[in-house]
Amino acid sequence: MSESREEIPVQRPWMAIAQKVGTPILSAALAIAIGSFIMWISGYDALAAYSALFKGALGGPKQIGDTILRATPLIFTGLAVAYGFRAGLFNIGAEGQLFMGGLAAAALGVFLVGQPWILVVPALLIASALAGAAWAFIPALLKARIGAHEVITTMMFTYIARYLVSWLVVGPLKAEGQIPQTEALMPEAQLPRIQGLFSEGALEAFPFLNLGRAHLGIVVAIIVAVIVWLILKYTTLGYENRAVGFNAFASETAGISVQWTTVKALCISGALAGLAGSVEVMGVHHRIFDQFSSGFGFTGIAVALLAKNHPLGVIPAALLFGALSAGAGTMQLEAHVPQKIILIIQALVIFFVAAEEIILWFVRRRQKEAMSHAG
Template identity: 65%
Template structure:
C-alpha cells in the first residue's frame, strides 16, 4: 500500500531494506544448501561409514579405496557397477514417481518380485518368438504385473485413505511368499534347487560387451540402456503430459488439485500403478539380464535401496540414473572391500540409511551447515 509506505519514517524504511536484503540473502543461502544437500549428505554418510569402520578396528581409507577399485578399477568392475545400478534405476524411478505425486511406495520390492515372476513366466512361454517380439512383450507383462501388485494398495489409499506404507509393505511380504511358492511348486525347474526353468536366449537381455565386442568382456547388460530410456520417458511424462501434471499437482497440494478439477483418487491410483510398473521392470531386467531364471532370493532389497536412490536424486528422473550408479558402485565395491580390507559389506546399508536420513530430512543438513557457519562466526544468526 503506497499510503502506508509514505507514513513510514525514513529510518524505518532503511531498516526494512536491510531486512529485505538479509531475508534475500538467507533465502539464497537456504536454496544453495538445498541444491548441495545430496552432495553434503553423501559426504557425511561416507564419514559416518568411516567412523563405523574405524570403531570396528579396521582402516577406513583402505576400505574405501578397495571399494573404489572394486567399483571403477577396470572394464570388468565398471560393468559390475552398471549391472548393480540397473535394477536401482527402475526402483529409483518407481519411488521417485510415487513421491512426485505424494505417495510413498515403500513396497517397490514386492512389485519387483511380481515383475520378475511375469518375466520368467513369459520368457519361457514366448520361447519360440524372435527377440524383437518377445523382449518388448516380456517387459510389458512385467510392467502390468508390477502395476497389478500396486493396484489394491492404490485403491485402498484412494477410496479409504489406508496408508500406502503399510499396505504396499504387506504386499511385499505376500509377493515374496507367492514367488517362493511358485518356484518350489507349479513353476519349478527339474532338480533339487527351488528355481524356475531357464528362459531361452531369445528372451534374454544380452551383455553389452557380447554385442559390441570392442568393449572388454563384462557383465553389464542392455537393461541399463532400457533404464536410461525409462528415465527419459518418466521425465517427459512428468514435465510435458497431463498425466504427469496431474500427478505433480496432487503431490504438491491435493486440496488445491481437487478444487482445480483434478480427481485426487484417480490420480493416486494411476500414479501408484505407474510406480508399480516401473518397479516391475526392475524384476524383469534382473531375470532377463542377470539370472535368466527366477528364484526366491533374486532381489537383494533393490526396492528399498530405490528409496535412497529416489531421495538422493531429489525425485528427478535423470538424477535417478546418477544416484543409481552411485549406489551400484557401493554394492559392486562392497565385495572387494570385504575381501581386501576385511570390513563387512553391511556397512553400505549404514551409509544408505544415513543418506536417506540426511536427504529425506533435508532440514538436518541445513541445520548442520548453519551450525558450522555459526561456529566459524559466519553471518547466519
C-alpha cells in the same frame, strides 16, 4: 548486517542448481564420513576399506560393468519410488512389485520360445510392467477409496509376493533338478551383455568396452528415466500427479480427481518397479528364484530421496548405490569389513536427505563464517 544479507540472497541460475545438487552431495559425503568413523571405532582400517570398495566398483572396465549392472534395477526402483513421492505417495513396497515383475518375465519368457528377439524382449518388459502395476493396484484402490495407508498395504503385499514366488519356484514353475528355480530363459528372451555386442577385435582395440556382466537393461533404464521425466514435466498426467502431491485439497477443488490420480500414480510406480524385476531376470539370472533381488526395492527409496525425486537425478543416485554395492564384496574380501556397512551408509543418506535441516545448518554456519571473514 549479516542478518539482512541472509534474508535477501542474490539468486543466480548456477546457485539454484548448486542448491538442488548441493544437499544430496553433502548428504552422501556426510554418510560416507560417518561410515568411516563407524569402521574406525570397530577397529577396521577405513582407508583400506574405501580403497578396496573403490577398486571393486570402479577399478577397471569389468568393475565399472558391475556397478552398471547393479545400478540398472536401482534406476527402475528409484523411479518407482520417486514417481509415487511426486504424488505424495510412499511406495515402500517396490520390492514386492519387483518380485511380480520378475515373475511375469520368468514365467512368460519360457513360453515365448522360437519368436524373434525383437518381439519377445518388449513383450516381456511390458508384461512385467503390467504385473508390477497389478500388484500395486489393490493398495492403490484401498488408498484412494478408504485411505488405507499405502506404507502398510504395499509392505504386506511385498511379503505376500515373496511367499508366492517362493511357492511357485518349488511348485508349479520349478525347473528340472534339485534347485528351487524356474527354467532358464532362451537367448531370445534375454537382455544381452554390452560387451557381447562388439567383436573380439573391437574389444581388444577398446578394452573399456569390456564391461563384464553389464547388460542392455541400462539403456532401457535410461530411456525410461527420460520418458518419466518428460511425462512429469510436459503431460497432463504428470501435471496432475505433481499437483496432487503438492496439495491434494487444492487439486480436488481445481477439478482434478485425487482418487483417480492416486490410483494411476501408484500403478505407474508399480509398473516401474516391475521393470526392475524383469531386467534382473532377463539380464542377470535368466530365471527367477527366492533370493533373486538383493533388496533393490528398498534401496530404491534411498535412490529416490537422494535424487530429490527427480527422474534424471535418479540415474546418478542409482550409480552411486550401485557402486557401493558392487564394491562391497571386494571391501569385505580385502579389508574384512562386513558388507552390512553399506546398509548403514544407505540409511544415513536417507536420514540426512530427510533431515535436510542438519545439512542446511552446516551450510549456514559456513556461510556465516565466510561472511564474517569477508566483513
